Amino acid sequence: MSETETSVFFTAKSEDTGKRLDGFIGESSGEISRSFAAKLIESGAVTVNGLAETSKKYKVAEGDEIEVCVPEPESIDAKPEDIPLDIVYEDDDLLVVNKPRGMVVHPAPGNYTGTLVNALMYHCGENLSAINGCLRPGIVHRIDKDTSGLLVVAKSDRAHESLSAQLAQHSVTRRYTALVYNNLKEDEGTVDAPIGRDPGDRFRRAVTDRNGKRAVTHWRVLERFGRFTLIEARLETGRTHQIRVHMSYIRHPLAGDPLYGPKKQPFSFSGQLLHAGILGFNHPADGRYMEFKAELPEEFRKVLEELRKRYGEGNS
Secondary structure: OOOOEEEEEEEOOHHHOOOEHHHHHHHHHOOOOHHHHHHHHHOOOEEEOOEEOOOOOOEOOOOOEEEEEEEOOOOOOOOOOOOOOOEEEEOOOEEEEEEOOOOOOOOEOOEOOOOHHHHHHHHHOOOOOOOOOOOOOOEOOOOOOOOEEEEEEEOOHHHHHHHHHHHHOOOOEEEEEEEEEOOOOOOEEEEEOOEEEEOOEEEEEEEOOOOOEOOEEEEEEEEEEOOEEEEEEEEOOOOOOHHHHHHHHOOOOEOOOOOOOOOOOOOOOOOOOEEEEEEEEEOOOOOOEEEEEOOOOHHHHHHHHHHHHHHOOOEO
């Protein structure tokens, strides 16, 4: 629990048996509405008998020990900051940015400055979509802090709605380059497995039927380096940590990913070796298909050079 959270505890009685978790919390608290309880549950802020429960439809049983971590209200505004941006494309409706590894996309607890949003607010002024609120202006989709690569940012609500619809229809092209552990036996494959919050750790995602949503990742081998393989991963869906979770699920976690793979870093590199290199979509204004490419960052290239020296030129 952080300093900005308060824990509230409940014990279910016999008359509570069968009640939905969100309803039970709302009735028992008196200060937490059922709808807010549902949001807290889905965010992983509720545990039942010590384990995270992310389904608001969970049926309470007599004796259940329930803890709710309620965030303290905060008044936070994202501020414009003069941070350099690698802008690949820009027009009146949108811009495509090549995000560096280590940059957080939008402000969140522990990262209220130095984010992509702070930089975008300085560059674009008020010309950013307001659909996602004051902390996420213009943000249509995200990539993780330690993932580098391409993001499309909406300047107008119209553009945001169009791009969001394309993402929901799985028509946006998103191709990533990743270095994974171990040798993949096949040259290509697909992981079709639902992803949701890890029931035992609210900071992780996992393949789970309990609270998971369908997630599909297509992969193909680019080069093989002994105990490492370079792949291209294509997202059909876009769940949080999807590539990281799916590759770990098939026992090929991303190199450098301490959350889903070995804790020890195999290279002098902080974070997972994952780069969003190709992004394509239909322009919101005229429908024309646009596709952009960002080369691998220098640190990623140096790791591959090291592997090629160690194992020879990789075999595709």
